[in-house]
Amino acid sequence: MVAAPIHAEEVPILKIYTYDAFAAEWGPAGQLKAGFEAICGGCVVEFIATDSSIGTLRRVQLEGATTEADLIVGLDTAVAGEARATGLFADHGLDLTGLSMPEPWKDQQFVPFDYAHFAFVYDTDTTATPPKSFEELIALPDDFKIVIQDPRSSTPGLGLVLWIKAAYGDRAPEIWAGLKPHILTVTRDWSESYALFLDGEADMALSYTTSPAYHIIEEGDETIHAALFDEGHFPQIEVAGILKSSGKQELARDFLAYLASVDGQKIIPTTNWMFPVVDLGAELNPAFGTLPQPARTLTIPDDEINANAKAWTDEMLAAIQ
Known part of the structure; x- marks a missing residue:
């Protein structure tokens, strides 16, 4: 008996x-697509890139229940509260107790897939x-320059x-005013x-504590370092979530499980240049183990971020204009 061919319209x-760097040729998307398609039993994964991760959220907010996206x-975690408040995301239903992260993961709607601290x-x-x-940065001569990102369009900027x-509380406008020059x-x-920094246009760029790993592994260059600040550093944990409007809930959940598995996670460090959320052991490039990490992690509760992010952004913009 010969199996009937699967018509294109029957292939899920x-x-x-996702954001453009994730879907770029050098990003994780291509390998994740190939890895999941090899185990999903005849599905096709299509990554659709926007200019930023915040842009992905804005897009599904505009599209609402009519969005073609199954997942983001x-x-x-800085925008997870806002995303949750839209009501557009479904519970993931996964057991994530096996993750290896600084704190146990308890979020029921979003699945983490990498993390690092922001740093210059x-x-x-x-x-x-x-x-x-x-x-100390503020006290340097005005010709010591930094490049940063817009918090309205960039998660590092936010x-x-x-x-x-988190570090300065009510003194934040004073710090921003000092940074302005x-x-x-x-x-x-x-x-x-980052391109401006690499071109020598600025002395420091806002990035991540893990950014030097790229230069060590890909270029053999050990001159790029992350400056550790005495105040501590704020973390970024990147997450993925299923849209309630998706007609492929089970397949989307399977993808999230793969993303958080060892097979999915071993793709992340040397394509997205962040720490994995599982213990990869010897499969994690040893360069990541050489990276100095902050002695103190600063946090703000999700609900407080969601309630105040716009006001804090406006405060920053007013101080540097």
């Missing part, structure tokens, strides 16, 4: 909104002694707003900022 297509991959990166060839706090608020520019996304 899992559509995933690439939100983070610098080049030891041009900056021998980096600042060790925001206040992360910096939260970092300063040092800000070369505020870019729309991380890629633009």
Whole structure:
């Protein structure tokens, strides 16, 4: 007996909104697509990129229940509260007790897939002694320049707003005003900022404690470092979630399980340049183990972020204009 051919329209297509760097040729999307398609029993994974992770959320907010997306991959915990409040996301229903993260994961709607702390990166060839706090940075000559991202369009940009608020509270406007002379520019996304830094246009760029791993592993360059600040650092945990409107709930849940599995996670560190959320043991490139990490992690509750993020962003923009 010969099996009947599967018509194209019968092949389930899992559509995933994500940000452009995740879906880029060098990003994780291609390998994740191939890995999941090999085990899903005849599905097709389609990544659809927007200009930023915040852009993915804005898109599904506009599209509502008519969205073609089954999942979003690439939100983070700073916008998870806002995403949850839309009512567009379903519970994932997965047992995530086996994850290896700084804190146990309890979120019922979003599944983490990588994490790192926000940090300013610098080049030891041009900056021998980096600042060790925001206040030391402010005290440097005005010609010491940094590049940062817009919190309205970039999760690292929003992360910096939260970092300063968590570290300084009501003094945040004072810190922003002090940083103003040092800000070369505020870019729309991380890629633009980092390119300016690598081109020598700025002394430091807002990025991650894990960014030096890229230069060590891909370029054999050990001159790029993350400056550790005495105040502590704010973390970014990237997450993925299923849209309630998806007609492929089970397939979407299977993808999230794969994303958080060892097979999915071993793709992440050297494509997205963040720490995995499971213990990869010897499969994690040893360069990640050499990266200095903050002694203190700063946090703000999700509900407080959701209630105040816009006001804190407006506060930042007013201080640097």
